[in-house]
Amino acid sequence: MKNHVVIEAKKIVTSFGKNVIHDGVSFKIQKEEIFGLLGGSGSGKTTLLREMIMLQRATDGQMLVLGTDVMQASSKMAQKLRQKWGVLFQFGALFTSLTILENITIAMREYTDLPDWIIEESALMKLSMVGLPPKVATMFPSELSGGMKKRAGLARALALDPKLLFLDEPTSGLDPQSARAFDELILTLRDTLGITVVMVTHDKDTMANVLDRFVILGNKKVLFEGNMELLKQTTNDELKKFLS
Amino acid sequence: MKNKPSLHVTQTNDGLSVTLQGNWVKEAVKALDLAFNALTCKPKTVYTFDLSGIREFDTHGIMLILHHIKKLEAHACVVSKTGASESLEKLLTICEQHYPEETIRLPHENFILTYLENVGKQMFEGYKTLSSFFAFTGELSHFVMAAFLKPFTIRLKATLYHIEQSGAGAIPIILLTSFLIGIVIAYQGATQLEKFGANIFIVEMVTISAVRELAPLLTAIVVAGRSASAYTAQIGVMKITDEVDAMSSMGFSPWSFLVLPRLFALIFSLPLLVFFADVISIFGGMVIATTKLDVSFVEFIDRIKETVALKHLVIGLIKAPIFGAIIATIGCFRGFQIDSSTESVGKYTTISVVNAIFWVIAIDAIISVLLTEMGL
Numbered sequence: 001m002k003n004h005v006v007i008e009a010k011k012i013v014t015s016f017g018k019n020v021i022h023d024g025v026s027f028k029i030q031k032e033e034i035f036g037l038l039g040g041s042g043s044g045k046t047t048l049l050r051e052m053i054m055l056q057r058a059t060d061g062q063m064l065v066l067g068t069d070v071m072q073a074s075s076k077m078a079q080k081l082r083q084k085w086g087v088l089f090q091f092g093a094l095f096t097s098l099t100i101l102e103n104i105t106i107a108m109r110e111y112t113d114l115p116d117w118i119i120e121e122s123a124l125m126k127l128s129m130v131g132l133p134p135k136v137a138t139m140f141p142s143e144l145s146g147g148m149k150k151r152a153g154l155a156r157a158l159a160l161d162p163k164l165l166f167l168d169e170p171t172s173g174l175d176p177q178s179a180r181a182f183d184e185l186i187l188t189l190r191d192t193l194g195i196t197v198v199m200v201t202h203d204k205d206t207m208a209n210v211l212d213r214f215v216i217l218g219n220k221k222v223l224f225e226g227n228m229e230l231l232k233q234t235t236n237d238e239l240k241k242f243l244s
Numbered sequence: 245m246k247n248k249p250s251l252h253v254t255q256t257n258d259g260l261s262v263t264l265q266g267n268w269v270k271e272a273v274k275a276l277d278l279a280f281n282a283l284t285c286k287p288k289t290v291y292t293f294d295l296s297g298i299r300e301f302d303t304h305g306i307m308l309i310l311h312h313i314k315k316l317e318a319h320a321c322v323v324s325k326t327g328a329s330e331s332l333e334k335l336l337t338i339c340e341q342h343y344p345e346e347t348i349r350l351p352h353e354n355f356i357l358t359y360l361e362n363v364g365k366q367m368f369e370g371y372k373t374l375s376s377f378f379a380f381t382g383e384l385s386h387f388v389m390a391a392f393l394k395p396f397t398i399r400l401k402a403t404l405y406h407i408e409q410s411g412a413g414a415i416p417i418i419l420l421t422s423f424l425i426g427i428v429i430a431y432q433g434a435t436q437l438e439k440f441g442a443n444i445f446i447v448e449m450v451t452i453s454a455v456r457e458l459a460p461l462l463t464a465i466v467v468a469g470r471s472a473s474a475y476t477a478q479i480g481v482m483k484i485t486d487e488v489d490a491m492s493s494m495g496f497s498p499w500s501f502l503v504l505p506r507l508f509a510l511i512f513s514l515p516l517l518v519f520f521a522d523v524i525s526i527f528g529g530m531v532i533a534t535t536k537l538d539v540s541f542v543e544f545i546d547r548i549k550e551t552v553a554l555k556h557l558v559i560g561l562i563k564a565p566i567f568g569a570i571i572a573t574i575g576c577f578r579g580f581q582i583d584s585s586t587e588s589v590g591k592y593t594t595i596s597v598v599n600a601i602f603w604v605i606a607i608d609a610i611i612s613v614l615l616t617e618m619g620l
Binding site: 096097108112113114115117118121122124125126128129134140141142158160161188191192193194 | 269270271273274277302303304307308311331334335338339341342343344345583584585586587
């Protein structure tokens with residue numbers, strides 16, 4: 001099943017009123033790939049990510065995620081699809097009324113018939129995997145720092161062992177050391193669980209160390225698709241900015 | 245059937261061999277847990293886990309294996325694992341590394357102690373709220389004073405905006421409610437007065453009760469419901485998104501940008517709304533007086549001029565800005581109490597409306613008793 005396409009965007013057009021964000025954006029994401037969405041601010045990276053996870057609809061085009069066209073999916077198919085991916089939002093987006101442990105276990109309790117002790121232990125394990133101490137489990141999101149919230153958000157995204165992981169600026173707001181540890185973690189998860197990762201990022205180190213392939217968005221189009229080696233050979237000034 | 249998860253135990257020369265096969269994923273964990281529990285654990289035996297048959301796996305399946313291995317080890321068994329594929333080995337190592345040493349247990353609670361603790365917490369919360377409310381009103385009066393000394397520092401545009409939102413925006417609902425209240429008083433009064441043939445007294449009954457008590461109170465309650473909640477939620481959300489901090493750091497005082505415009509807007513617009521409600525509720529009374537008691541509009545208005553003293557209207561209108569100040573102060577105070585959680589927005593918005601309505605009624609009662617005792 002190598003080289004199997006997990007996500008395919010075909011000629012995506014997005015516009016808000018007269019403001020056109022994407023005008024014919026196409027790319028493919030392969031299985032077990034760590035794929036980056038890059039571009040300057042306002043280039044519509046996050047919008048594209050939100051279109052993949054059905055939080056937003058593109059104006060035109062086709063978006064295939066795990067073989068399903070998300071723009072045509074019935075609510076039943078959409079619900080099924082939602083259980084196959086995990087999403088980490090930029091600021092964690094933890095439920096403030098629940099403890100961290102409850103935040104992580106809620107999807108497992110809702111969608112699986114796992115025994116309680118497994119749910120609890122695997123939640124604690126995921127917490128430890130993302131580098132948080134067990135005492136965090138009983139705390140509320142308001143008691144955590146921004147970086148810790150992000151880690152807890154990742155633990156929540158990983159709760160159901162998704163095959164597809166969406167990360168919105170996973171390393172922004174983290175100190176360099178934690179950011180590299182985060183990169184390591186994502187690599188290990190990909191290598192062991194065979195997760196496909198799609199991330200929006202600005203981080204130059206993440207780009208170089210983690211991403212297998214990426215697209216650079218700009219001028220409403222895909223400016224570049226490929227990997228770091230390919231980008232280094234570019235002569236385009238617009239793209240060279242992403243190298244330094 | 246190759247992918248169906250299973251486990252078998254066979255006796256070997258060195259001890260027991262456990263063969264795991266199939267897909268060890270979260271959907272299968274429940275059944276596999278039962279299968280594991282059916283194994284009778286022999287203490288001090290050598291167990292060999294053969295993992296070569298595992299096809300697919302996830303953290304939950306591995307969790308289950310690790311859990312039962314730990315259980316065996318607790319019985320002084322020696323456990324070894326063989327045949328794991330490369331990727332399984334990798335994930336196994338990571339899971340082992342992060343296996344929780346102990347599950348989180350909530351401390352057992354003695355309910356009497358918890359009850360006492362809650363009572364204490366509530367009392368202390370109440371005390372803290374009271375003292376911070378005093379601090380708030382103290383600071384507020386300082387800024388109000390400062391605004392009066394330098395009237396040009398008042399944010400006129402923001403004040404006008406809030407007059408429009410909280411004052412003008414409330415007109416339709418106040419029109420409706422005060423008209424209905426006028427009808428209700430007149431209607432109930434009419435049936436009683438008719439018995440005595442004292443039809444004409446409907447005028448005093450409707451006019452005095454409406455302009456002195458009911459119109460101001462009703463208007464204040466409607467405004468409290470609309471605006472106290474809005475002020476709390478607006479300021480609270482601004483606090484959550486750090487807008488309040490951003491303002492302070494740029495040297496814009498939240499007092500003069502957020503609190504004073506709202507306070508002045510309500511102090512200014514409530515008397516106007518009350519006067520409006522006075523007129524409409526009397527009109528409602530007049531409609532019933534004509535239809536039920538044959539007191540015509542002209543008779544009604546002539547009688548108001550003759551018998552109803554102006555003081556009733558004035559008292560009603562004097563209370564209005566006081567109510568406005570109460571509503572704005574409580575609305576803003578509760579807004580600043582909202583902390584970083586989204587839940588507290590709902591909590592404090594509710595509290596703010598309940599507080600505002602309660603204090604409007606309480607102050608109204610105090611004023612009513614005081615003025616009547618003073619013979620006004």
